[in-house]
Amino acid sequence: MKREYLFLGAIFAAVFAARLYFSFKTPHFSYDGYFALRQVSEIIASGVPSFNHLSYSEHFFLPAFHYVLAGFSFIFPPQLVLKIVPNIFASSLVIVAYLLSYEITKHRSASLFAAIAAGFIPVYFSETLNSISVHSFTIPLSMFLLYAFLKTEKKGFIVVFVSGMLVFALTDASAIIFILGLLFYMALAKVENLTQSKSEVEVILFSSLFVTWLLFLAFKAPLLEYGIMTIWQNIPEALISARFVSLNPIEAVYYIGLLPFFAGVFVIYRYMFREKLKQIYLLMSFALVIFLMLWLQLVELKLGLFFLGSIIAVLFGQFYVIFSAYIDKTKAAGVKSLLISLFAVALVLSLIWPSFSAAESAVQNAPSxxxxxxxxxxxxxxxxxxxxxxxxxxxxxxxxxxxxxxxxxxxxxxxxxxxxxxxxxxxxxxxxxxxxxxxxxxxxxxxxxxxxxxxxxxxxxxxxxxxxxxxxxxxxxxxxxxxxxxxx
CATH class of the missing domain: 3.40.50.12610 (Rossmann fold)
Structure with missing residues (x-):
């Protein structure tokens, strides 16, 4: 067990070090990152963020993430905090993916492979380097909430889950995507006659009502003014096609990683039509909801790929279990260690090059x-x-x-x-x-x-x-x- 934790620590350190290497290749942030920089600066100076000062219009956003960064900035230099802390949050996806995968597979090696896949999701790796993005926090949080949800029958985890949902809802509107995933899972489990405990159903229903109510209170003003069009954030028609676009399978393969993408699709197909495993149905429900929202252009492409890539990374752990069991049944069982090593190399190569290439592009596109x-x-x-x-x-x-x-x-x-x-x-x-x-x-x-x-x-x-x-x-x-x- 200790050896697996050492490996997990090494994966986290490698991901974090790679992130810092690319992040510090430029002293600047991404273009949109300067919005977060300004909010953190305003909070440090006055205690409150700026919702309209200097900008051409009133700004509307949830400032909890900026308060967290501002809190760290009272201890350490703000420029250093904004470079390091979001990358620590994003790198924590490695640990959360390991926990979630192990909860599903009970296989430590498989969970380590899931951790590698989660650490180097190309689109997530590159887009959260210097953007000071709230999603560097909310994506790992969403995966941790899935882990807590699977353990709600154990004492204390209901409180952990509900508390996490409160933090999620106060941090970012994408919490509604998580709620939709839970509701779809509950419906899918009912259709497939999967057993759901009373506490599981109660947690889903309570969280759905609670988060929906919180988000309605937070977004009451834009909802009253724009209605359903709030989803598209009043973006000009000439620009909306760049942020809300249908999922292109070829782009998805590149942004998520070749091997994890096809492994995830295989696992979803296998458990949709051939086998039933409630934990996989939970992840599958989220993947299908996100895919549908991307197809209908109800979620920004990058955000959808963040969620989808994280889910597929965890599903990759289950693919490893299937792959390992298949080798044991064949004549190749004698060289299983060699095949697993080649499998690991293939995974790393399918992720490292697109991740580093996209990261280098993000650095080059930063303000000069x-x-x-x-x-x-x-x-x-x-x-x-x-x-x-x-x-x-x-x-x-x-x-x-x-x-x-x-x-x-x-x-x-x-x-x-x-x-x-x-x-x-x-x-x-x-x-x-x-x-x-x-x-x-x-x-x-x-x-x-x-x-x-x-x-x-x-x-x-x-x-x-x-x-x-x-x-x-x-x-x-x-x-x-x-x-x-x-x-x-």
Whole structure:
């Protein structure tokens, strides 16, 4: 037993070390990570997050995760906390996957394989490196809740499960996905005549009502304003297709890992049509709910893949059990150790390359030193109430680094007239009509413009062509221009 725990510790250390290696390859965070950075900074300074200061519209979010990070930041340097703590949370998925897999398989080697698969889910590994994402916490939490749910018949685990659900609901709206998975499991178990204890049913029903009530209270305002459209967060039509897209099987294989993906599909098929195991039905229910939500575009692609990849990683442990038992029945039983070693190598290769490749891409796509320097200059050399126009992706950097008002960012919920604002932004940034651009700049009170090219397919207008209306005030790349003209 101790040897298995040493192996588990080594897997956790390897995942955490790999994460830190890529995270510290850049001193900066992802573009959206600067929203979390700003909230943590506001909490440290004033005790409360910022819901509308400097941004173009009111922000709506659950701040519990930011309070946790701010708490650590009172002890350690904030920049260090925001690099390390989310990666500790994300790496803990290794330990939780091991516990959950062992609860299902009672096989320690299989559970270690599940831990490896969970530690290097390519999409989760790369997308939670520098994004200060709440999902670095909620994905391991959701897997731990599945573990606690399987043990609810033991003393104390009902309290653990309900307490965990409370934390989940107060941290992120994706708790509703977990509830849907539980309800689907209860229905599927009923259809398949699987025995469910009274306490199990009561826990599901209580948690469903409790979490739904909490989320309704938290999201009452957007639900009353947008109704079911709250799911799509008021994102402009031109951008929504990038975040809410149907699951592409080829992409799923790459983002989840070749071997775990097909192993997970095999296990789901086997237990759906050939065998029955209640614990597998629980995981299968979650996988099917997430797959359906992805297909119907009811959940963001990355979030859906986070959940799906984690479930499949745990199912990989059951695949190992099936694979090992099959070898024992064949003439290859004498070389089982060799086959298992080759199996381990195949698993690592199918995960490490896409994980590290995606991580390197995430590092390369982080804001450059030049962009950060330009925004730091703006913080020191522009008026305190100045409005800076920058690409949508840079909106949170304008508020977090330059500490100035932006025109648009990636938080669209409660943004009034967002379709018109986004259309106007494109007209300003990419239009060749100077008169229209200046008129729109006046409309939004823009004082400064950063003409940086984020989207490779779109090049911003060359402001140097009109030096009368656009005065360059910061010369190093990407440059900052002051808008000085009015159009009546």
């Amino acid at each position: 030193d030049e962009v950060i320097s330009a925004l730091e200059w703006a913080r020191e050399n522009t008026e305190n109430d100045a409005v800076i126009l920058a690409p949508v992706e840079l909106g949170h950097l304008v508020t977090a680094v330059a500490n100035r008002h932006n025109v648009i960012d990636t938080n669209f919920l409660f943004a009034t007239g967002i379709e018109q604002r986004f259309s106007d932004f494109n007209d300003i940034y990419f239009s060749s009509s100077e008169t229209d651009s200046i008129r729109l700049l006046n409309k939004y009170g823009v004082d400064y413009i950063i003409p940086i090219q984020v989207n490779a397919s779109k090049k911003p207008v060359n402001l140097e062509l009109n030096k009368e209306c656009f005065k360059q005030v910061y010369y190093p790349d990407p440059g900052i221009y002051k808008s000085v003209c009015d159009v009546n």
